[in-house]
Amino acid sequence: MNNINPVYGMGDATYQAVGGHEGLTQLVHDFYDAMDTLPEAAAIRKMHRDDLTESRNRLLYFLSGWMNGPEIYQEKYGTINIPKAHAYLDIREQERDAWLLCMQVALKKQNYPERLQTYLMNQFAKPAEMIRQASQNRAQSGTN
Numbered sequence: 355m356n357n358i359n360p361v362y363g364m365g366d367a368t369y370q371a372v373g374g375h376e377g378l379t380q381l382v383h384d385f386y387d388a389m390d391t392l393p394e395a396a397a398i399r400k401m402h403r404d405d406l407t408e409s410r411n412r413l414l415y416f417l418s419g420w421m422n423g424p425e426i427y428q429e430k431y432g433t434i435n436i437p438k439a440h441a442y443l444d445i446r447e448q449e450r451d452a453w454l455l456c457m458q459v460a461l462k463k464q465n466y467p468e469r470l471q472t473y474l475m476n477q478f479a480k481p482a483e484m485i486r487q488a489s490q491n492r493a494q495s496g497t498n
């Protein structure tokens with residue numbers, strides 16, 4: 355975090371900017387706390403298991419590698435295709451936006467520069483939209 359003006363996405367600049375493993379753990383913690391409490395997130399909360407421990411760990415491990423930090427998810431569980439991993443769920447605009455809202459709320463709780471928050475929201479919007487498309491393509495084709 356000693357680079358004053360990091361180029362997010364270059365090497366592990368994003369991972370460092372979020373505070374490495376510790377910072378990411380806090381972000382994921384606040385993200386699932388938001389999902390657990392926001393009325394707008396009630397429907398997506400229900401899609402998850404009652405106990406969020408596993409979800410917290412998996413998202414933390416995934417995001418670590420996604421930000422070019424340690425590839426913990428890959429080491430523990432192997433390769434993941436994010437849209438495919440969600441294709442069994444019915445995710446439309448509302449569910450996608452609820453997920454992104456939880457992330458926005460969590461990001462605001464961190465001591466991150468505005469520029470990092472904006473960057474991350476734009477980055478999260480991409481897989482979130484791919485998930486929505488994969489989910490809806492599956493629904494339209496009628497396959498399961």
Ligand code: HEM
Nearest residue numbers: 398401402403409412413416439445449450453481482485
């Ligand atoms: C678009 C809205 C999204 C919804 C509604 C959603 C919902 C879910 C649900 C219900 C699970 C399974 C949890 C459980 O088994 O209890 C899950 C798993 C997961 N999600 Fe999402 N998710 C969304 C977006 C994202 C995004 C944008 C990412 C990554 C940036 C992500 C990363 C993950 C990961 C890594 C897992 C664990 C998958 C596994 O190991 O099987 N999700 N998600």
